[in-house]
Amino acid sequence: MQRLIIVASLVASWLAHEPSLCGAADPLTVESDFEGASVRVLEIDEAKRSVSFMPGGDPVRGWPCWWYFRVDGITPDETITLRLRASTATLENRKPLSASWAMPAQATFSTDGEAWLHTGKGQRQGNWMIYTLKPAAASMFVAWGPPYTPSTAAKFVRDMSKTSAHAKAAELCRSREDRPVPMLHVREGERTKTQRFGVWVQARQHAWECGSSWVAQGFGEWLLSDDEEAAWLRQHAEIFIIPVMDVDNTATGNGGKNAFPYDHNRDWSRKPHWYETIAAQRMVGGLIDEGRMDVFLDLHNPAPGDPSFFYILPKEMLKEPMISLRDRFIDLAYARISKIKPLIPMSNKPKVTGTSYHPLWRQISANWVSMNGNPHTVSLCLETIWNYKNSTTTGYRAVGANLAAAVQEFLATRPDR
Numbered sequence: 022m023q024r025l026i027i028v029a030s031l032v033a034s035w036l037a038h039e040p041s042l043c044g045a046a047d048p049l050t051v052e053s054d055f056e057g058a059s060v061r062v063l064e065i066d067e068a069k070r071s072v073s074f075m076p077g078g079d080p081v082r083g084w085p086c087w088w089y090f091r092v093d094g095i096t097p098d099e100t101i102t103l104r105l106r107a108s109t110a111t112l113e114n115r116k117p118l119s120a121s122w123a124m125p126a127q128a129t130f131s132t133d134g135e136a137w138l139h140t141g142k143g144q145r146q147g148n149w150m151i152y153t154l155k156p157a158a159a160s161m162f163v164a165w166g167p168p169y170t171p172s173t174a175a176k177f178v179r180d181m182s183k184t185s186a187h188a189k190a191a192e193l194c195r196s197r198e199d200r201p202v203p204m205l206h207v208r209e210g211e212r213t214k215t216q217r218f219g220v221w222v223q224a225r226q227h228a229w230e231c232g233s234s235w236v237a238q239g240f241g242e243w244l245l246s247d248d249e250e251a252a253w254l255r256q257h258a259e260i261f262i263i264p265v266m267d268v269d270n271t272a273t274g275n276g277g278k279n280a281f282p283y284d285h286n287r288d289w290s291r292k293p294h295w296y297e298t299i300a301a302q303r304m305v306g307g308l309i310d311e312g313r314m315d316v317f318l319d320l321h322n323p324a325p326g327d328p329s330f331f332y333i334l335p336k337e338m339l340k341e342p343m344i345s346l347r348d349r350f351i352d353l354a355y356a357r358i359s360k361i362k363p364l365i366p367m368s369n370k371p372k373v374t375g376t377s378y379h380p381l382w383r384q385i386s387a388n389w390v391s392m393n394g395n396p397h398t399v400s401l402c403l404e405t406i407w408n409y410k411n412s413t414t415t416g417y418r419a420v421g422a423n424l425a426a427a428v429q430e431f432l433a434t435r436p437d438r
Contacts, residue, residue: 046070047094047159049101053077057170059274060090063106071102073149076123076165076276080110083276083284086122087229089164095156103128103152103163105143113279121325124150125408129167132158137167137414166322166407167414169225169234171200171272174264177238178203185245187255194300198269202297205241205262209255216438218258219308220428223301224320226285226386228270228277232407232417233320237264239421254429257437258315261304266297286319287381289389298386305390313438314398316350316428317390323404328366329358329420332402334391335375342397350399350431357423363411365420374402399431 048067051074053060059077066073072092078085085108095101105128107120127139140163143150154161162168182190187209193202208217222240224233241262244251254260267285270277278284288298308314323330331351336344351371359367374385382388390400405420406412 046096046099049092049094052091052093053089053274055091056172056272057168057274058089058091059087061108063104069102070099071104073104073106075106076108078108078110078275080108080112080276081281082270082273083228083280084112084118084122084278085110085276086118087165087231087274087276088123089162089168089274091160091162093160095159095161097157097159098155100153100155101161103154105150105152106148120148120150123165125165125325127410128152129164130154130156131162132156132160134162137164139410139413164231165229166231166412167235167417169231169238169264169271171203171265171268174203174234174268175201177241177264178205181205181241181245188241188245193263193304194296196269197296198272200268200272202263202266202268202300205260205264207241207244207255207260207262208258209252212256214259215311215313217313218315218432218435218438219311219313220254220258220260220316220318220432221301221305221308221314222261222318222320223263223266223386225265225267225271226277226319227321228267228275230278230322230407232322232405232412234264235414235417236320236403236405236421236424237262239418240425241421242418243422243425248426250426250429250433253433254425258428258432263297263301266301267295268297283381283384286321286386287379287384289386290384301386302389306393309390309394309398312395314390314394314400315432315435317387317394317398317400318424318428319387319402321402321404322407325408327404327406328368329406330368330404331371332374332387332404333371334388335373338375339391340396343391343394343399346397347399347401350401350427353430354403354424354427357427358420361416361419361423363416365411365416366406366409397435 063073076088143152178190181188189206191204191206193204224237267277387402
């Protein structure tokens, strides 16, 4: 009898320390009423502790592949299952977007909205991608990739301006929905504008491509570091960095790419639609008029299976010295980015964005700058791999830092102004 009492006491003690067994768990809920969020909840299964969902997003405002939301009601360290299905919304070709764009091999999550980590590899089951994770908190954010909202951009620009006397928090313009477009303006020393190289770095013309903003941030962080080469670049150049161009679609959780009437990266025409394009085109045009549009970099993320690479115009569409200078810059950037540890895969073979690429190929920003720039202008689009284990905030920022170092190495060989 005494033995039975002891066993019963042990069982009672064990149950008391297992709230998920001795009492009902809190119901899971999904929250998406915050900046950058996007989700369409299909089902919450309390018994299986799973959330089935697909990306939200209005296809009129770009590809519906971005998703980002918060799950509440979690018992810390319990297993939560996320069941992702691609959006069924039809696009301009009357077909849904391929599921691969919405289904990273590893999803991204955070318990504090600051530090972003990868989940384990998802498992494809028919039309579904299944992610499982055990967050050590009662709430977690989950996303397609590490979110970077307009507020993140504003904080980055503001923080850089506070920590460095050489950085100024500026505003490119206000968007069509009256949001500010943060811009970082960097220069050091007494050299006049005409004595400085012009460097323009922009990201997120396609709102879902969040990794490109982290690359831009890494560029700015290196630029304002104590590195001697970074100091040289600040002293010899005037640098403009815009971490998020399409602030409206980024803020509202829309994809941005192929948005109506056309996306930001197809808007570099004689009469741009988007206010961000108008403002950027005006400022870049000013650098061209001054003869110092030296390096223009448009940052993106590519197709799911692609490594990092540059997009370029075919050589037959350009003249010297632009071709040789462009090729040299690509070699310098590849030499640095391809050696990043942990590895960020990169191809040394650029892809072309000529006549066969897209009907609006002339209105792609890097193409427009190449065709309207100075004879020595280097204008490129960098696509940074996203569907990879090292495509994290740390990995993206390392790409940005090495890209900035390549800009310095390239300009250091150019004639002084």
